[in-house]
Amino acid sequence: MAQDDVRSDRKYTKDHEWAKEEDGKISIGITAYAVDQLGEITLVNLDVRVGETITAGKAFGTIESVKTLSDLFAPVSGKIVRINSDLENKPEKVNEACYDLGWMIEIEPSDKGELDTLLDVEAYRELLKSAAH
Amino acid sequence: MSEPQPRGIKFREPPVFERGAPGRSGASLPPLDVPEVDPAVLFGALARKDAADLPEVSEPEAYRHYLRLSQWNFCIDSQLFPLGSCTMKYNPKVNEWAARIPAFANLHPMTPEELCQGSLEVMWRLQEALCEVSGMDGCSLQPSAGAQGELCGLMMMRAFHEAKGRSPKKVFIPESAHGTNAASCSLNGLVAVKIEKNADGITHPEQVLAAIEREGSDGDVCGLMITNPNTLGAYETFLPAICKLIHDKGGLVYGDGANTNAIMGRARPGDVGMDVIHINLHKTFTTPHGGGGPGSGPVCFKEHLEPFQPSPVLIRRPQGGYGWDYNRPQSLGRLRAFTGNFGMFIRAYAYIREMGGEGLSMASTLAVLNARYLWAKLKDHYLAPVPQPCMHEVVLSDSQLERETGVKTLDVAKRLLDYGFHAPTVYFPLVVPGALMIEPTETETRETLDEFVAAMVAIAKEARETPELVKQAPHNTVVGRLDEARAARQPRLRWTRS
Numbered sequence: 001m002a003q004d005d006v007r008s009d010r011k012y013t014k015d016h017e018w019a020k021e022e023d024g025k026i027s028i029g030i031t032a033y034a035v036d037q038l039g040e041i042t043l044v045n046l047d048v049r050v051g052e053t054i055t056a057g058k059a060f061g062t063i064e065s066v067k068t069l070s071d072l073f074a075p076v077s078g079k080i081v082r083i084n085s086d087l088e089n090k091p092e093k094v095n096e097a098c099y100d101l102g103w104m105i106e107i108e109p110s111d112k113g114e115l116d117t118l119l120d121v122e123a124y125r126e127l128l129k130s131a132a133h
Numbered sequence: 134m135s136e137p138q139p140r141g142i143k144f145r146e147p148p149v150f151e152r153g154a155p156g157r158s159g160a161s162l163p164p165l166d167v168p169e170v171d172p173a174v175l176f177g178a179l180a181r182k183d184a185a186d187l188p189e190v191s192e193p194e195a196y197r198h199y200l201r202l203s204q205w206n207f208c209i210d211s212q213l214f215p216l217g218s219c220t221m222k223y224n225p226k227v228n229e230w231a232a233r234i235p236a237f238a239n240l241h242p243m244t245p246e247e248l249c250q251g252s253l254e255v256m257w258r259l260q261e262a263l264c265e266v267s268g269m270d271g272c273s274l275q276p277s278a279g280a281q282g283e284l285c286g287l288m289m290m291r292a293f294h295e296a297k298g299r300s301p302k303k304v305f306i307p308e309s310a311h312g313t314n315a316a317s318c319s320l321n322g323l324v325a326v327k328i329e330k331n332a333d334g335i336t337h338p339e340q341v342l343a344a345i346e347r348e349g350s351d352g353d354v355c356g357l358m359i360t361n362p363n364t365l366g367a368y369e370t371f372l373p374a375i376c377k378l379i380h381d382k383g384g385l386v387y388g389d390g391a392n393t394n395a396i397m398g399r400a401r402p403g404d405v406g407m408d409v410i411h412i413n414l415h416k417t418f419t420t421p422h423g424g425g426g427p428g429s430g431p432v433c434f435k436e437h438l439e440p441f442q443p444s445p446v447l448i449r450r451p452q453g454g455y456g457w458d459y460n461r462p463q464s465l466g467r468l469r470a471f472t473g474n475f476g477m478f479i480r481a482y483a484y485i486r487e488m489g490g491e492g493l494s495m496a497s498t499l500a501v502l503n504a505r506y507l508w509a510k511l512k513d514h515y516l517a518p519v520p521q522p523c524m525h526e527v528v529l530s531d532s533q534l535e536r537e538t539g540v541k542t543l544d545v546a547k548r549l550l551d552y553g554f555h556a557p558t559v560y561f562p563l564v565v566p567g568a569l570m571i572e573p574t575e576t577e578t579r580e581t582l583d584e585f586v587a588a589m590v591a592i593a594k595e596a597r598e599t600p601e602l603v604k605q606a607p608h609n610t611v612v613g614r615l616d617e618a619r620a621a622r623q624p625r626l627r628w629t630r631s
């Protein structure tokens with residue numbers, strides 16, 4: 001997957017997470033650029049449980065690769081409804097398919113307006129261009 | 134040495150458990166002269182059913198096994214070890230002689246103070262020397278390593294605030310600080326606040342002020358933690374103003390002294406306004422990692438922090454001689470059993486006496502000169518993200534090389550092994566994409582530096598002409614590229630007889 005691969009069906013943060021709304025719920029993961037920066041991912045540690053609430057901008061877990069360890073930041077606030085438990089034993093799914101099978105958590109947003117404050121695909125593409133230089 | 138090193142004979146050595154044969158022994162024990170005992174009779178169900186299955190090898194088998202393993206080693210005694218941030222300087226063998234003097238090496242840690250005055254005096258003199266180097270008023274040798282020194286310094290800062298009836302929580306940390314700094318804050322129940330990287334690689338007072346305002350932290354400033362020179366190898370030229378700013382907000386300044394090797398005899402943390410620092414004896418004062426000893430991270434501090442230092446405190450008695458003062462009501466207490474890693478004190482003290490003040494100053498000068506030499510020779514071949522000449526370490530980035538050739542920092546690091554060099558620190562500091570962090574130290578000669586430069590330039594050329602060669606490196610080591618991802622994802626931590 002190319003590092004500049006982006007999808008127009010979702011929003012982005014400057015920390016390279018994506019948030020995708022579907023049926024009133026928002027699924028969250030990291031972008032191809034983030035995956036490329038991390039290299040081979042060895043551990044996805046989601047420090048949250050279903051039913052808990054998370055706050056936009058706060059860490060909900062960590063992701064570890066052969067290179068480094070990074071925080072995972074919540075793009076929006078809300079209550080966790082689903083967690084991708086597959087990642088516990090198969091963190092490589094984030095490397096293989098960060099925009100679908102590599103999703104991390106799904107939340108019921110507490111404030112739908114928050115999603116609009118995130119970067120759209122064009123703004124995120126611009127961010128990637130400036131990051132490359 | 135601008136060509137890969139020839140492959141010498143290195144043995145593929147199996148685990149020692151796969152060597153030997155039942156009944157074979159390397160020890161010649163005398164015949165049994167006491168009655169044989171059946172453990173099952175003595176211990177019943179506690180006695181093991183089967184033998185422990187220990188390796189049964191002859192002396193030459195055992196000796197060759199470990200010698201062969203040692204030949205796989207990349208170490209400072211065999212090659213340049215430019216691991217940035219670690220100050221892998223050569224460890225003079227006279228230090229090892231000194232640490233092994235039986236009167237030091239065999240001293241029991243419970244020896245009454247009147248019977249170990251010489252050892253206490255060495256500790257006292259070492260403390261004095263570290264105060265001189267750091268420009269501080271006091272020193273505690275207790276912390277066992279850099280991270281424990283940080284823990285200790287922050288605990289002292291907390292105790293200082295608490296003695297004034299305050300408990301501010303925010304500690305401001307530039308992105309270019311050591312990664313352990315933020316962790317030390319969390320361990321102390323403090324809150325680490327990041328100060329973003331600046332284009333010139335150093336921290337500006339306005340940034341610190343902006344971070345304090347952004348956090349709404351007026352009145353909640355516990356302090357600032359800053360590494361100088363920082364992990365980009367840049368000297369923090371605004372330190373006096375930054376220290377004043379933090380002091381005006383009621384906070385204290387913690388200096389991460391891991392990079393002291395760049396500034397000995399040139400700049401003293403105490404003089405620029407820092408309140409407490411730790412010094413890594415195992416970096417600046419030789420015995421680097423793998424150089425023969427554990428770590429040691431003494432803290433040096435200003436007078437106003439003196440009451441809070443770990444206890445017991447080493448004192449010089451008015452009637453002469455040295456002893457321990459346990460009556461320290463404001464002390465943070467003990468950080469560890471006994472008095473610290475004593476062998477490290479001997480090595481550091483021997484080194485300091487061998488070098489003298491001018492020698493230490495010259496060591497720092499040459500450490501910076503060596504790093505700048507590498508910077509000047511390499512900046513046209515690899516992207517150097519900091520515009521000004523570096524201090525004791527040079528940070529390069531793979532971003533240009535990767536864009537042009539697809540070869541990444543990890544590949545360059547692996548290929549360096551083929552050229553006979555230990556790889557530098559990679560992917561740190563995090564603020565530089567694909568960082569290669571190179572710290573040659575003062576102990577390397579110009580010839581060695583030239584060989585290293587030639588290898589780096591040759592690898593950049595290989596990346597353009599034969600990228601696969603670099604991507605699949607190393608080729609000349611006993612084992613090739615390891616699957617680090619699989620090792621982390623599905624670790625096999627047990628050996629079983631197959």
